[in-house]
Amino acid sequence: MPVSRGKTSCFTLWSGIPRVIGVELTYLSGQMALSDLLTLTPAGLYCPVADVHIDPVRPVPRALITHGHSDHARAGHAQVLATRETLAIMGLRYGAQFCQSQQALAYGERVGLNGIDVSFHPAGHVLGSAQIRLQGPSGCVVVSGDYKRAYDPTCAPFELVRCDAFVTEATFGLPVFRHPDAVGEVAKLLRSCALFPERAHLVGAYSLGKAQRVMKLLRLAGWDRPIWIHGALEKITQFYQSEGIDLGDIRKVSAADRATLAGEMIICPPGQLADLWSRKFPDPVTAFASGWMRVRARARQRGIELPLVISDHVDWDDLCATITETGASEIWVTHGAEEAIVHWCQSRGLDARPLNILGYGDEEADTSSEGEA
Amino acid sequence: MNRFAHLLDALAYEPSRNNKLRLLADYFRNTPDPERGFALAAMTGALSFKHAKPALIRALIAERTDPVLFAMSYDYVGDLSETVALLWPAPQTERRNVAPPSLADVVHALDQTGKAQLPQLLASWLDDLDETGRWALLKLITGGLRIGVSARLAKTAVAALGDFAPNEIEELWHGLVPPYLDLFAWVEGHQERPKANDPLPFRTPMLAHALDEADFDKLDPADFCAEWKWDGIRVQAVAGTDEDGRRVARLYSRNGEDISKSFPDLMEMLCEPHFGDVSLDGELLVVIEGAVQSFGTLQQRLNRKNVTQKLAAQYPAHIRAYDLLAENGEDLRELPFVDRRARLESFVERLGQSRLDLSPQIAFGDWPALAQARRDPASAGATAAAEAIEGVMLKRRDCAYVPGRPKGLWFKWKRDPFNVDAVLMYAQRGHGRRSSFYSDFTFGVWKGTELVPVGKAYFGFTDAELKELDRYIRNHTRNRFGPVRELDFSAEQGLVLEIAFEGLQRSTRHKSGLAMRFPRIARIRWDKPAAQADQIEVLETWLDAGLRQRASSATYGQKTL
Numbered sequence: 001m002p003v004s005r006g007k008t009s010c011f012t013l014w015s016g017i018p019r020v021i022g023v024e025l026t027y028l029s030g031q032m033a034l035s036d037l038l039t040l041t042p043a044g045l046y047c048p049v050a051d052v053h054i055d056p057v058r059p060v061p062r063a064l065i066t067h068g069h070s071d072h073a074r075a076g077h078a079q080v081l082a083t084r085e086t087l088a089i090m091g092l093r094y095g096a097q098f099c100q101s102q103q104a105l106a107y108g109e110r111v112g113l114n115g116i117d118v119s120f121h122p123a124g125h126v127l128g129s130a131q132i133r134l135q136g137p138s139g140c141v142v143v144s145g146d147y148k149r150a151y152d153p154t155c156a157p158f159e160l161v162r163c164d165a166f167v168t169e170a171t172f173g174l175p176v177f178r179h180p181d182a183v184g185e186v187a188k189l190l191r192s193c194a195l196f197p198e199r200a201h202l203v204g205a206y207s208l209g210k211a212q213r214v215m216k217l218l219r220l221a222g223w224d225r226p227i228w229i230h231g232a233l234e235k236i237t238q239f240y241q242s243e244g245i246d247l248g249d250i251r252k253v254s255a256a257d258r259a260t261l262a263g264e265m266i267i268c269p270p271g272q273l274a275d276l277w278s279r280k281f282p283d284p285v286t287a288f289a290s291g292w293m294r295v296r297a298r299a300r301q302r303g304i305e306l307p308l309v310i311s312d313h314v315d316w317d318d319l320c321a322t323i324t325e326t327g328a329s330e331i332w333v334t335h336g337a338e339e340a341i342v343h344w345c346q347s348r349g350l351d352a353r354p355l356n357i358l359g360y361g362d363e364e365a366d367t368s369s370e371g372e373a
Numbered sequence: 374m375n376r377f378a379h380l381l382d383a384l385a386y387e388p389s390r391n392n393k394l395r396l397l398a399d400y401f402r403n404t405p406d407p408e409r410g411f412a413l414a415a416m417t418g419a420l421s422f423k424h425a426k427p428a429l430i431r432a433l434i435a436e437r438t439d440p441v442l443f444a445m446s447y448d449y450v451g452d453l454s455e456t457v458a459l460l461w462p463a464p465q466t467e468r469r470n471v472a473p474p475s476l477a478d479v480v481h482a483l484d485q486t487g488k489a490q491l492p493q494l495l496a497s498w499l500d501d502l503d504e505t506g507r508w509a510l511l512k513l514i515t516g517g518l519r520i521g522v523s524a525r526l527a528k529t530a531v532a533a534l535g536d537f538a539p540n541e542i543e544e545l546w547h548g549l550v551p552p553y554l555d556l557f558a559w560v561e562g563h564q565e566r567p568k569a570n571d572p573l574p575f576r577t578p579m580l581a582h583a584l585d586e587a588d589f590d591k592l593d594p595a596d597f598c599a600e601w602k603w604d605g606i607r608v609q610a611v612a613g614t615d616e617d618g619r620r621v622a623r624l625y626s627r628n629g630e631d632i633s634k635s636f637p638d639l640m641e642m643l644c645e646p647h648f649g650d651v652s653l654d655g656e657l658l659v660v661i662e663g664a665v666q667s668f669g670t671l672q673q674r675l676n677r678k679n680v681t682q683k684l685a686a687q688y689p690a691h692i693r694a695y696d697l698l699a700e701n702g703e704d705l706r707e708l709p710f711v712d713r714r715a716r717l718e719s720f721v722e723r724l725g726q727s728r729l730d731l732s733p734q735i736a737f738g739d740w741p742a743l744a745q746a747r748r749d750p751a752s753a754g755a756t757a758a759a760e761a762i763e764g765v766m767l768k769r770r771d772c773a774y775v776p777g778r779p780k781g782l783w784f785k786w787k788r789d790p791f792n793v794d795a796v797l798m799y800a801q802r803g804h805g806r807r808s809s810f811y812s813d814f815t816f817g818v819w820k821g822t823e824l825v826p827v828g829k830a831y832f833g834f835t836d837a838e839l840k841e842l843d844r845y846i847r848n849h850t851r852n853r854f855g856p857v858r859e860l861d862f863s864a865e866q867g868l869v870l871e872i873a874f875e876g877l878q879r880s881t882r883h884k885s886g887l888a889m890r891f892p893r894i895a896r897i898r899w900d901k902p903a904a905q906a907d908q909i910e911v912l913e914t915w916l917d918a919g920l921r922q923r924a925s926s927a928t929y930g931q932k933t934l
Contacts, residue, residue, distance in 0.1 A: 003687065009700050086916055176446045176459035177437065178504070192383075195399060274802060278809050294459065294504075295450055296385065301856055305386045347439065 010287050012300070034332055035165050037116070037134050037141045040355055043142060045167065045334075047134055052081070052114035054132055054143050057359035064118065066145025068208055069127035071360050081105055082119055084129025087245065089208065092235045099353055101128065107156065123147035124158030125312050126209030127240060131161060139164040146171070148311065149318045150179060153216045154209070154245050166328035169360075170336035171313040172291050179315040185308040186217040188267075192285055192306055197263040200281035201306075204270035204288040208235045209312050212240045214289050215247045218265060219312075228253045228270035229278070242355060255280070276302065291315070320344060335360035374502060376404055377412050377476045377511035385520040393522060395692040397530030399614030406738040410552025411476045413511055413531060415660065417524035418630075419551055420480060424488045425495070425514035430457055433496055436854070437462055454511035457499075461507055464500040473501045476880065479510065481707040483739060515806030522731060525628045540577035543629045547571045552757065572595070572613035576628075576698050576706070576777035580653060581766060581783035588784070589740050590924045596771070599708065600744055601755060602764040602785055603693055604668045604876075605658040605848055606675070610692055612643040613650040618645040635677045638685045639692065642728050648761055653772075654696035656732070659688045665761035668890070669878045694721055706774035713774065714821045735765060743767075747786060763875065764788045789874035791915065792895060794906045800846045801857045803831070810839055811858065813844040816870050816893070817885070820909045825885040827912065830872060867903030871896040879915050887912055 039046050039196060044056040053060040059076035066072055066082075068089030073082070075094035084104040088153065089097060107130065109120045115137065120130035125146045132143045143161040149158045172179075193201050205211040211233050218227060226249040229237060234252055241247055253266060258280035272278055273286045288304045291311025299307040315321060319341060323331055330353040331345045338354035345352030387393050401409050414420045434443060434457045443460065450456040474482070481496065486494050494513075499507050512518050528546065529539040537560055548571030549556055558564035584890045612622040622643030624633045631641055636657075642648065659666040659674060666688070674680070674686050697717040698706055705713050721731050735753055737743040743765060746753035750762045764787035772782040795816035803812035813831050817824040834842065845868055848899035852859035861867065880888035 174446050174449055175442050176450055176456060178459065181505070184421055274809050296455055299386065303612065303856070305388065307386065319847060337445075339451075340442055343441050344439075345447075 021115070030068050032268050033066075034355075035141060035345065036138050037136045038143075041082075043281070044357060044359075045355075047113075047116060048116065049136060050116040051119075052113060053077075055145065055360075057148075064100075064132050065090070066123065066132060066143065067125055068127070068216045069146065070183075071208075072145060077318060079117075081101075081111070083107065083128040085129050086130070088239060089128060089236065092239055121159045121161050121186070122156035122288075124149060124152060124155060127155045127243060127245075128211070129155060129209075131159075133161050133163065138271065141165045141167065142328075143167040146168060146313055147322075148314050150182060150311070150315075150320065152182075152213055153220065154157070156246070160325050162325075162327045163326055163332040165332065166323060166326045166334045167334060167355075168319065168323065168341075169313065170309065170319065170333045170341045171335070172315050172341075173319060173337035173341040174240050175316045175340070177291060177315045178295055178317055179294070179311045180309055182213070182217055184223070185289070185310050186221050189287060189306065189308060190221055190223065192287075193263065196285060199257075199263070199283045200261045201263075201265050202273060202278055202281060202284045202286050203265065203266050203267045203308070203352050204273045204286070204290075204304075205310075206290075206312075207269050208225075210289055210310065211226065212245065212247065213312070214239055214267060214308075214310065215234070215250065216245065219248050223265065224248065225264065228252045228257070228264055228266040230266070230272055232269050232272075233267060265290070271300075323350070374474050374498075374506050374511060375478050376400065377415075378506040380412065381518060381520050382505050382510045382514070382555075383658070384522055387521075390526065395524060395529050396534065397522070397527060397532045401531055401534055406554050406557060407477045407552030408475055409559065410554060412434060413527055413553055414480075414551035415476070416520075416522050416527040420513070421516065422483045422502040422514045423543050424486075424491050425483065426452055427515055428516070429492060429495070430454070430511060431501070433457070433492055434460060454515060455508055458504050458508035458511055460505075461499050468729075471501055473503075473506055474498050476513075478867070479513070480551070483514065484597065487886070504855060521627065524630060531556065531560060535562060538777075543577045544574055545569055546629060547573060547623070548616065548629070549706075563591060563771075572615050572621060572650075573611040574652075575611070575623075575625045575629040576652060577607060578607060578609060578627055579696075579776060579783060580778040581773050581785040582778060582780065584784040586769065587800055591742075594737065594739050594743070594766075596738065596768045596769055598714070598770055599737055599746075600695070600766045600768070601735065601750065601762045602766045602787065603654040603656040603658060603665070603732070604761045604763040605665075605667060605671055605693070608657045608696075609645055610639065610647045610653045610655065611651070611787040615819050620646060620648075621809045622648075625718060635674060635680055636690050637680055639690050639728065643727055648700050648724065649720075650699075650885055651697065652694065652699040653694050654698055655692045655694040655729075658691045658693055660691035660795075661689065665691075668876060690728070693732045694729060696774060696905045708773065709771045710768050710774075711770045738741055743786075744766065747788060762788070787875075788894070791877070793818065793827075793872050793911060794861050794869050794898060794901065795827060795872050796861055796903045796906045797825060797846075797860055797870055800842075800858055801855055803860070810843045812839060812843070814842075814870065816872060817862075818886070818907045818909050818912065822864070824867075825909060826883070827887060827909070828874070828883075829874065829887045830870070830892045830894050833873070833895060862903060864904040865902075869898035869901040869906050870894050871898055877912060885909060886914075887916060 016090050034040060037047055039048060040042065043053055043058045044062050045054040051198060054064045055066050055072040056063050061078045063077040064081050066088055068086045073086065073090050075098040078100045080099040080102045087102050087104055093098060094105060102320045105120050106306055107120055107122055110117055117135040119133045121130040121133060123131045125148055130322050131145060133217050136143045140163040142161050144167060179187060205214050209220030215227050228251050231252055234293050242255055262282040270288055273288065277282055279307040285305055287306035287308055288302065288357060289310040291313055293300045293309045329351060333341055333354045334357045342352045342354055380396060383396050384393055387396060390542060430453060438460055446460055447456045465490050496741060498510060521527060528542045532539045532542050545567055545736045549567065550571050555567040557934060559566050574751040609625040615621045623631055624636055624639055624641055625649060626632050659671045674690055691857050694717055697713050697720060705716060718731060721729060735746050737746060747765045755762055764785060767784040773781060795818050797814055798817045799815040800811035801813040803810055813829060815829050818828040846858055846860060849861045852856045872892050874889040874892040876890035878888050904925060
């Protein structure tokens with residue numbers, strides 16, 4: 001029996017004065033309750049006291065959104081609270097009407113929702129990505145969303161937030177996933193370009209975050225020729241540039257350009273690598289920037305010639321380190337290779353469980369099993 | 374080790390031969406001795422390490438990781454070397470500030486380290502290397518790099534350093550030892566050609582072009598000799614005497630790979646004193662009581678490290694001689710074919726060995742007569758061997774033995790292939806340039822009302838046809854499994870492919886119980902309904918009857934001159 005709460009469509013509720021509630025908390029000992037702050041519903045993670053979902057996978061009245069990837073940020077919620085950048089990205093992807101009302105919250109700023117103190121903290125995943133901290137009378141939960149701790153010049157670096165319960169992803173939750181320095185991977189791309197100057201270099205990269213990170217890393221590595229992009233990357237890339245991230249000369253590839261781009265760097269969504277679109281380039285080298293490229297069979301399966309292990313997720317070492325550093329005694333794993341990390345936590349005396357949230361990890365439709373990794 | 378590791382890493386992903394050559398040449402040009410020489414040795418299979426076994430590697434990783442996490446990881450990655458390379462924990466003790474070992478260090482140390490010290494040594498290297506380095510090291514020591522680089526390709530890249538023909542390297546190769554300092558010094562122009570002091574050099578074989586039947590108008594039958602084309606493996610048998618006066622011999626594959634170990638029965642013959650110092654070009658066959666066996670039978674003898682006496686007795690190896698390249702220190706390759714043939718005939722006769730005989734010549738007056746012999750070898754005197762004949766060879770009477778594949782001198786005229794109409798069942802994306810095309814096709818034939826896969830074909834179509842096939846596949850997909858598409862096939866719907874192939878064998882690996890040799894797409898039958906594709910009985914009948922009676926089969930299209 002859910003907490004009865006008047007349907008408040010009033011937008012100002014987000015900044016409502018904290019209300020002390022005691023009675024509701026008792027309900028939370030129900031089966032799906034993870035703690036008295038957070039439960040799991042078919043729509044996703046839910047904080048009953050504050051009456052908000054976090055990254056819900058179906059439309060809900062009130063949603064907190066960690067970041068703009070489509071498996072986390074969906075259209076159709078009534079009210080959305082997110083960082084300004086995430087809201088802008090959702091607007092670009094779904095149109096301005098993606099929800100009825102929206103409110104931005106800056107990193108570190110706090111808002112009270114029925115006695116729950118909500119704040120957003122950089123997750124280091126993509127521009128605008130946040131971990132969401134819920135502080136209630138009985139403790140503190142951090143929902144990390146997707147996050148990484150590796151160097152990324154296109155977004156705010158991950159901030160460690162101590163908590164009692166930590167909700168983590170585990171996209172790369174196997175100890176074989178250790179991401180090398182992305183700078184070194186970009187150097188690999190440049191070496192290939194030097195060795196094969198008559199071939200186009202086609203880099204598959206997810207359109208939000210990864211693509212822009214690769215562009216920025218190319219610039220920092222001294223690549224000063226134009227970087228060509230597939231049309232699907234245009235809007236988000238322009239948004240990054242408008243946010244003050246200098247990506248240099250970015251040009252959209254037109255159909256006629258393709259045959260002329262020998263020796264050039266072209267960035268496209270991963271699905272395009274195997275598409276008819278890629279055929280017109282001069283003897284293309286197909287590269288793919290993804291954490292999955294760590295495993296050879298995955299790269300070969302996709303016909304990738306130049307795997308670049310560049311990930312927007314924590315690798316195994318950072319995942320374990322982060323779990324330890326948060327000081328949390330309870331670990332909930334939303335998606336990915338839950339089994340291994342749950343085993344690791346349990347072997348260290350931490351209370352860990354998999355949540356198996358369906359619907360996370362499929363940012364790009366054509367790579368349904370791989371997510372925006 | 375790191376540079377070598379990066380090279381292997383790049384090669385493993387690179388599908389194009391030319392680009393592999395460039396990667397190799399770039400490495401050889403920019404890597405100092407002796408490192409590059411050991412790399413060449415690793416890629417040509419000239420290195421082996423007897424103590425390093427997968428069990429040792431498993432033991433090392435078991436000491437360092439949680440067994441549950443290891444099992445999950447191995448299950449995911451699927452390759453032991455790669456799993457261990459990725460899982461290997463960063464050293465916990467103070468970061469040893471040592472440079473990772475060079476490939477030369479590794480080769481020397483492995484050579485000098487006993488079994489007991491090996492685990493510790495290996496562990497310290499794994500601590501010092503990065504993931505790619507660890508992967509390369511583990512691949513190297515457990516043997517079998519499997520990076521799609523043949524010994525021939527590696528040698529070709531070395532030849533390219535100095536604008537030499539790969540054959541020049543081949544001819545020296547077996548007298549050279551790692552790290553090949555004299556070889557590199559020579560190709561880079563710093564030093565004279567290394568002296569060929571190997572008594573058993575490999576001589577690059579002469580190869581034939583496929584005959585286009587239109588060629589007959591331009592060719593005069595009187596200029597040519599004809600022989601059967603035998604369905605075995607082309608070999609070069611070299612026998613000689615070393616510096617100490619001992620008899621030595623080697624059996625080379627067509628690519629210059631030393632396959633002596635697999636054929637102790639032949640080596641025994643070659644080492645007999647009266648065999649003399651000769652270099653023979655011939656076909657390796659299995660011959661039982663005078664009858665040449667099929668290629669399938671010969672395969673029992675191929676790629677074996679240890680050959681038991683039983684196996685050698687059951688499948689006796691035999692050389693059918695085509696040519697004599699050298700005899701008692703005299704290089705015969707400049708002589709006209711007929712003169713070499715005469716020398717060969719007298720050599721074989723003098724020897725009187727049952728394991729070595731002459732490839733008989735086919736008497737023919739004109740091209741139609743040869744065509745008749747090709748169509749029906751038994752009628753032209755090849756009674757006991759008809760099954761192992763895959764066509765005829767034409768050799769110009771007056772031509773020298775020219776390494777490589779010179780134009781206009783030797784022709785192969787293969788028998789017509791078998792043909793079967795099959796239905797396209799699955800398609801997979803190709804690699805490299807073909808990575809955006811569905812270009813690997815699995816096809817099947819009817820078994821009652823069900824289609825059973827019988828083979829896979831990757832070629833036989835033009836670029837334009839590939840585009841059409843690709844479009845068809847994208848529009849007729851029923852299911853997708855990763856990179857594989859399952860097509861809509863049924864009696865009512867489906868694309869019929871006419872498949873040409875060279876032979877059939879029973880196989881327990883395939884669901885249909887048979888395997889095709891060298892299948893390719895002969896024609897795309899856009900016009901033919903799937904229901905009219907062949908039944909598996911057609912293939913079964915060929916298998917049961919012995920393949921060579923196929924000429925009477927209804928689906929066999931006979932070509933005439």
